[in-house]
Amino acid sequence: MATPNISLTVDAIVFGYEPKDGLAVLLVKRKYAPFKGRWAIPGGFVLEKESLEEAVERELKEEAGIEVNYLEQLYTFGAPNRDPRSRIVTTAYYGLVRSSHFELFASTDAEDAQWFAINKLPKLAFDHQKILTYGLERLQNKIAYQPIGFELLDKKFTMDEVHNLYETIYNRKLDRRNFRKKFLKLDILEELEERKSEGRGRPGSYYRFDKKKYDALKNEGMVFEI
Amino acid sequence: MATPNISLTVDAIVFGYEPKDGLAVLLVKRKYAPFKGRWAIPGGFVLEKESLEEAVERELKEEAGIEVNYLEQLYTFGAPNRDPRSRIVTTAYYGLVRSSHFELFASTDAEDAQWFAINKLPKLAFDHQKILTYGLERLQNKIAYQPIGFELLDKKFTMDEVHNLYETIYNRKLDRRNFRKKFLKLDILEELEERKSEGRGRPGSYYRFDKKKYDALKNEGMVFEI
C-alpha cells in the first residue's frame, strides 16, 4: 500500500485574558517562507514518537516559552492547497493560560512572539484566520457548559472578574446580579477569607474553583451551564 | 526540515436508523493484517490531492458502496501506538444515512460490510471502539441543538418517528405530547397532506423538514433546541 506524501503539523491558538485588555491571542512571526514576516499561530511538525498534544506543548515552549494549563483539540484542517509548499494537514488545538502567566520567552527574540488583542489582529499566514475564528467560536460555546473559564483567570478571582470574563467572551452584557446568583448556585466555588480591595468601592470576596466538588456534583448528575 | 514519517488516514462511523431495529453502525471486515478478520469502521489512507471529506466519501463508496447524506468531522486520533505497524494518525468522521438507503454494496463481497445494532457490536480493530464511543456521544449532543436527526429518517416522516429517534439516541423516555409540542413550535416542519396508515390506530401526519424556513429563522436568531 503506497502511502501518499502528506505531512502532519499541529497548530495552537493560545488564549489569554486580562480584565483591562480583554481577550488576547498569542502569535509568532514567521522566520521563513512562505509567509515570511507574517504573523501566525504557533505550530510545527509532529515528531514520529510524540502524541499530538505533546507536539503542541513542545512547539509552544520552543516558539514562545509558554505553558498552557488547558489544551483541547479543535479541528483538523486538510484542504489540499492550504499550504503552498506541499500537502500539509494540520490538527489545530486551542489552549488557555492564566493572566498571571502572560510572560513570554525572553531568551531568544522577544519580537518573535507577541500577544494581540482579539479585535486587533494582524493579517495572518495560511488559513490561520479561519482557524482562529473557529477556535473563538468553540471557546464561546464551551465556556457555557464546561468550567474552563477559570483557566483564564488567576487561581483566586472575584465574582466581578468571572462576570467580566463571560461578558468579554460572549461579547454581550449579562446582568451582574443574575449572573452572580446563577454561578454561585452551582456550588462549585469556594469563598476565601481574603477580599480584593483596590481603591474605591466595597471589596469583593475572592473565590477559588473547587474541582473536587465539581467532579463530585457532576457525578451526581449536576450540569454546569451559564 | 525533515518531515517525520507519519501517515494519515480517515475513518468514518456511519450511523443508520430503523424504527424497528434502532440505531445501527456500518462495519467492514478487515481483509489484511493487522486485525485480519476483525470488524472495523471503514476508512483508509488519504490521497495526496483529495480533501479529507473526499477521502471519506471515496472510502465509503469503495468499501461499502454507500453514500452518506451528512458528514461531520469528529476528532483526530494520533496516539503514537494506535497502529501496531507504524505511526498512523487518523481523522475520524461520522456520517448519517437515511433508513431507505440502507442497502450496501452487492457487487463484491456482501460479507465484508454489515450493519450492526449499536448495542450488539463485535470486538473492533485498533482503537475503533473508542472512536465509536466518542462518535455516539457527539451524535447525542449534536442532535439536541442541530436539526440533523432528519438525515437519519426518510424525507417524509411522522412525529412518532422523530420522537422514537430521539428516544433511541438519547436512550431515555421523552413525553410524547411535550416532545411534539416543542418540536412543532420550532416551526421548521412542513405538514404534508399524506398520512401514514399502517393497520391500527389513527393515521399520523407526514412531515418534511423545511430547510429554507429553518435557515431563515436561524438568521433571525432562532435557536434549535430539543
Next chain:
DNA sequence: GCAAAAGTGTTCCTTTTACACCCATGC
C-alpha cells in the same frame, strides 16, 4: 457624607413537566 462597587431580594414572565381527554382509523 459621598461616590463606587459588592451583595441581597422580589416580582413577573416564560418554559418545562406532568398529566387527561378526545379523535380517527381498522377490524
Next chain:
DNA sequence: GCATGGGTGTAAAAGGAACACTTTTGC
C-alpha cells in the same frame, strides 16, 4: 363498538429576566 395509536389542552412547578435597594469600603 372496541382496541390502538394520533392530536390537543391545562395546571403546577421551575427557571430566567428585569429591576431596586442595602452594605461596605476609600476619600
